[in-house]
Amino acid sequence: MNRQGMLILAVLGVGAVIGAPFAIPAFITQLSFLWLMVLFALTWDIMGGQMGYNSFGNIFFFGIGAYVCAVIQRDAGLDWHVAFFIGMAAAAALGVIAAAILGSGMLGLRGQYFAIATLGLGIAGGEIASGWDYIGAGSGLVPPLYPGALGAREMFFYFLFLVLAIICFFTLRRLYSGRFGLAINAIRDDEDKAESMGLHTTRYKTIAWCVSAFFLAMAGAGAGNMIGFIDPRDVAFAGLTFGVWMVLMAILGGKGTLWGPVLGAAIFHITQELFWTYLLGWQRVALGLLIVVIVVFFPTGILGWVREHYPEKFGQAVDAEAQGAAMGEKAEP
């Protein structure tokens, strides 16, 4: 695609995501959730795709974010917006701190062992939260109601998640194109080799988890408010729904790529909404089947499948040329 085509596509894309809530206001909440799903998939893929470390505990940071923000909103006694954004910043900070502490302890574990260890995280989060009175224990927490006219609340959260998803996407794009991206790819390909070349593997792994936690905690802060009720097990530490979906969406789209998780999130979310609408009663069965189909027929994801079948258009070489150009590479001799 040439530069002009790209530009037109970009303008159309920006127009679509900004115009969507106005064009189809009835779907605004589903659209907001779409961006949340994109955030889930993108942040999961940092470790699961780019670094080869499957984490089943990322939902932990989402839950922390939801609670930290809501508690600050509840207790700060400030204007809603001020309290919310302070809460969100605090959520991000605490998420990162939690990831740094957990990471330095758990990321010494290799691949599968790490994956198993993370399984406990989300469960532990849910257990602790549902037993802790200060944050509402089992009956959950209700963040202060969004002030403002009818419909403004939905608009606010739509654009909040849109902006978060876009910032996340471009932050990752930037990080993946530098030393961080290569380091976590190297860890994925051969961690022993990376160590024998002097790479600070544990540091890179911990940073990767911190980046995930940073965006997930902010997403949690927003999601708690958008949903309007923070249940410890079904919203904050929802390992069986959000926690599993983030893995599936990244794999469906193509893990280890930048666009794969975005694509996977979109397809998964739309499919799921359709199931809920047209397959009432059978939606969980359909979802289960979808998971099997993904794993069996698209083990490398949609993007991986496209690359395998149309290498001349989407293959590695094309990618590399573009990257070479971006790095100021001289033309091929």
Next chain:
Amino acid sequence: MSALLEVEGVSKVFGGVIANADITLAVPEGAIVGLIGPNGSGKTTLFSSIVGQHAIDGGSIRYEGSEISRLRVAEIARLGLLRTFQQTRIYGGMDCLKNMLISISHRREGLIDMLSRHSAEQVDEADRHLEFVGLYEKRFLLAGDLSFGQQKLLEFAMALMNGPKLLMLDEPTAGINPTLINGLIDRLKRVNEEIGITLFVIEHNMRVIMDLAQHIYCLAHGELLADGTPDEIRGDNRVIDAYLGAH
């Protein structure tokens, strides 16, 4: 002056198999030292012990005068002591240029460096090393798609990119197209003379190691059998017997 690398009385046992028994040797700074021995004589094991891949069962390993046998792999690598692998290890899912770029030295690396992009100089340097080993045309190919010999060359270039002081190569000519071997010997010598990297080389190809090394150690059954100049080794009956006996 003491040597750059001093191995003293090092032993390593793998559940009953004595892979290295009381090995003592030295690699002086600026030299090219060879390590030979029949299959299974413990050469690779000794390399792994030196770079900290496994704990040793006895003895001492000093690099630049300080004990390194308790340091971890990455810490030793950051001191400028690097090894390549007999079975070659590269990052198969990344292209050759990326393999090179991530192989820069990680000696001083703060958070900012870890999140930064590669400088134009680093890309230039990577290109130069790829050119040096003859892989420049392949720099955007996935490393995993290269032939074994090409991967061997890439691994060598990655090691150069890291700027080591002492480079330990495990059979650098294995799998390399025979017509390219002379060129590789030439490159190894240039790396030693022009960049000043000390080389410690395991090699099965006698012609190669005789041409390359100034001093050669020979292992057999985990023990140090003999050492000397190439001419001394060539004329040593114990070495000849060990090789003939093993085949």
